Amino acid sequence: MSAATGSGTGGRKPLAAFVADAATEAHVRRVTAALAWADADVISATPAEAVKRLASSPTPARLLIDLSGSVDPLADLELIADVCDQETPLIAIGTVNDVDLYRKLLAAGVDDYLVKPVASETLAAALTALGAAGADKEDKASREPLGRLVAVIGARGGVGSTTVAVNTAWLLAHDLNLKTALVDLDLYFGTCALALDVEPGRGFRLALESPGRIDNLFLERVMVRISDLFYLLAAENDLEFYHTVDRDTLREALHVLVQTIRRNFKITVFDLPRHAARTQVSLLTPPASLVLVSDPSLAGLRDTIRLAKMLKHLAPEAELSVVLDRCGEIKGAELAQKEFEQDGTIKVSSVIPFEAKPTVASTAAGKPLVCVATRSRTARVLKDLAVRLSGTDEAVARPSSLVRLMRWGS
Ligand SMILES: Nc1ncnc2c1ncn2[C@@H]1O[C@H](COP(=O)(O)OP(=O)(O)OP(=O)(O)O)[C@@H](O)[C@H]1O
Ligand SMILES: [Mg+2]
Numbered sequence: 196m197s198a199a200t201g202s203g204t205g206g207r208k209p210l211a212a213f214v215a216d217a218a219t220e221a222h223v224r225r226v227t228a229a230l231a232w233a234d235a236d237v238i239s240a241t242p243a244e245a246v247k248r249l250a251s252s253p254t255p256a257r258l259l260i261d262l263s264g265s266v267d268p269l270a271d272l273e274l275i276a277d278v279c280d281q282e283t284p285l286i287a288i289g290t291v292n293d294v295d296l297y298r299k300l301l302a303a304g305v306d307d308y309l310v311k312p313v314a315s316e317t318l319a320a321a322l323t324a325l326g327a328a329g330a331d332k333e334d335k336a337s338r339e340p341l342g343r344l345v346a347v348i349g350a351r352g353g354v355g356s357t358t359v360a361v362n363t364a365w366l367l368a369h370d371l372n373l374k375t376a377l378v379d380l381d382l383y384f385g386t387c388a389l390a391l392d393v394e395p396g397r398g399f400r401l402a403l404e405s406p407g408r409i410d411n412l413f414l415e416r417v418m419v420r421i422s423d424l425f426y427l428l429a430a431e432n433d434l435e436f437y438h439t440v441d442r443d444t445l446r447e448a449l450h451v452l453v454q455t456i457r458r459n460f461k462i463t464v465f466d467l468p469r470h471a472a473r474t475q476v477s478l479l480t481p482p483a484s485l486v487l488v489s490d491p492s493l494a495g496l497r498d499t500i501r502l503a504k505m506l507k508h509l510a511p512e513a514e515l516s517v518v519l520d521r522c523g524e525i526k527g528a529e530l531a532q533k534e535f536e537q538d539g540t541i542k543v544s545s546v547i548p549f550e551a552k553p554t555v556a557s558t559a560a561g562k563p564l565v566c567v568a569t570r571s572r573t574a575r576v577l578k579d580l581a582v583r584l585s586g587t588d589e590a591v592a593r594p595s596s597l598v599r600l601m602r603w604g605s
Pocket of ligand 2: 356357358381385386466
């Protein structure tokens with residue numbers, strides 16, 4: 196993990212924000228702290244005062260102008276444009292929610308207009324999405340393709356979602372040779388660390404409490420290294436944490452984490468509990484895939500349909516696939532794949548059989564099933580799934596069998 200956080204400075208300040216009031220100033224400061232932009236300027240000033248300041252200082256990598264108090268926003272923007280580089284990306288914020296104004300601002304060269312109050316994640320996403328003009332080599336990381344994100348969500352408890360997340364992540368790293376992160380977003384009851392037989396450490400909790408600390412170095416320190424290509428971020432927080440952690444801080448931290456991790460890993464697999472999917476799935480901006488795991492039960496079908504509908508609404512750009520696990524466990528009481536697909540809203544992409552023997556071997560070894568029972572039917576299905584999720588051509592990414600055998604044997 197050597198890439199810079201990509202604040203877009205290129206020797207310049209990552210951001211100059213001129214805001215209309217103290218509350219907005221505090222809010223923008225929190226967002227810049229979460230982005231680890233320590234040298235961002237956040238100043239309460241009118242657009243006219245902003246012009247004066249900008250005229251006498253180097254142009255920052257990005258500009259944020261609060262037009263709340265402006266009588267003539269377009270004229271103010273023109274004056275600001277006169278004292279900045281033509282190419283400087285600019286976000287305007289304001290209180291007027293009017294499409295006509297929005298269009299005029301875009302035509303005047305504004306990159307985005309956000310209506311106050313602006314949610315922290317929205318502002319952070321808008322700021323980080325702006326390509327910093329004239330960025331030098333330091334910014335290379337922010338221009339490189341973002342790593343793929345995969346969220347694995349169980350339609351019900353105990354259906355096998357962690358098994359799918361851990362095993363596909365392992366395969367992505369060791370079979371497909373992609374630098375992979377596994378992030379357990381079940382902050383209290385997560386079992387990814389248990390499945391890999393490692394201690395999760397306190398790093399994830401520290402990150403969630405203080406988003407301002409999250410950067411590449413921090414990640415490098417707190418992620419558990421499973422192998423050169425495979426890292427884990429997990430927590431086993433005590434239940435008190437739920438009541439003490441501030442919701443806004445948590446959201447900000449997750450946003451910064453996702454952005455920072457995807458700059459450092461080709462692919463990140465999230466074990467995402469269904470109760471958190473509603474609030475967290477929108478963090479997974481493209482390229483992203485969602486995997487809904489269910490058992491072949493009636494209740495599983497009901498909840499898969501409900502969750503699929505919600506996920507398509509919240510993350511319309513993410514590819515959604517449905518995986519049936521534990522198939523054949525209770526023969527006679529299960530729905531067939533075609534019954535799952537009957538109403539036309541769901542297409543099952545993988546069917547994993549219930550297999551006790553490989554599961555017992557995996558638990559006993561403290562290693563993923565695909566690592567200890569490579570030839571099992573379950574492993575074969577999971578390998579196909581991993582290839583599909585990788586977004587790569589298996590033939591290119593797959594290392595030789597010999598290399599794989601040596602790795603798995605170690
Ligand atoms: N195909 C399978 N065959 C046999 N056992 C399985 C299979 N898939 C999962 N299991 C077992 O089922 C149990 C639940 O699996 P897992 O923990 O992956 O589910 P989960 O959806 O993550 O559960 P939770 O809701 O607790 O997070 C585990 O003991 C796991 O080993
Ligand atoms: Mg689980």
